[in-house]
Amino acid sequence: MANVKTYNPLIQERNGGVREVGGAAVWSLSSCKPGFGVERLRDNCMDTYWQSDGQLPHLVNIQFQRKTTISQIYIYTDYKLDESYTPSRISIRSGTHFNDLxxxxxxxxxxxxxxxxxxxxxxxxxxLRTFMIQIAVISNHQNGRDTHMRQIRIHSPVEGRNYPLELYGKFKTVELQQFTTIR
Structure with a gap:
């Protein structure tokens, strides 16, 4: 069995080097089955999912009110559960609006x-600094028609968060967190 590296975007968020900016965006979908829409993509539950309803490509549109720096997108999928609903090719597009992606x-x-x-x-x-990200599912495994995506997280780097005192260890208690920076 190949060595599989597992990723967890929540750990990066907790470490303070990035922040999740998807909550500051307006999300829309090209289609969805009733009850399987955007709210399922953003509920932080790996057991729920967005399910498209229609012809490929399936689109997830993420629009920001101001130009936003994006460093990483994380998509949670589960081939073992979703099989032919699992995306096999995804296109990431960027622009200021739908017409210039x-x-x-x-x-x-x-x-x-x-x-x-x-x-x-x-x-x-x-x-990348952008107003809009579009995630397009171009094809699915086993030539599936509809797609499942379980979660999407959008990361933006946090600038100016290098605390020199962290060289001596993490400040974990509320009382010590006041000493993470020198003013």
């Missing part, structure tokens, strides 16, 4: 189970 990344997935990290860079290999 440019493809920035294409990801091929082979029976993914767990968090799939997708690093996001612009055409000059710099961190």
């Amino acid at each position: 440019q493809e920035i990344e294409v990801v091929d997935l082979s029976e993914p189970t767990g968090w799939v990290p997708i690093p996001i860079k612009d055409s000059r290999d710099k961190t």
Whole structure:
């Protein structure tokens, strides 16, 4: 069995190097079965999922009110449970609105189970600043028609969070957290 690396975006968020910015966005879908919409993508529960309803490609649109820096997108899938509903090819697009989206990344997935990290860079290999991200499911495993995505998290880097005192260890208690920076 191949060595499989597991990712957990929640650990990165807790460590303070990134923040989840999906909550600041307006989410929309190209289609969904009743009761299996955006709320299922954002409920932090791996047992629920968005299920599309219609022809490929299936789209998840994420629109921000202001230009937002995006460093990573995480998609949670489970091939063992979803089989032909699991995406096999995803296109990530970016722009200011629906009419000027440019493809920035294409990801091929082979029976993914767990968090799939997708690093996001612009055409000059710099961190992306955008008003809109679109995740397009181009194809599914076993030529499936509809898709399941269980969770999506959008990460933005946290700048200026390098605390020199953390070299001496993490400040875990509320009382000690006041000493994480020197003012």
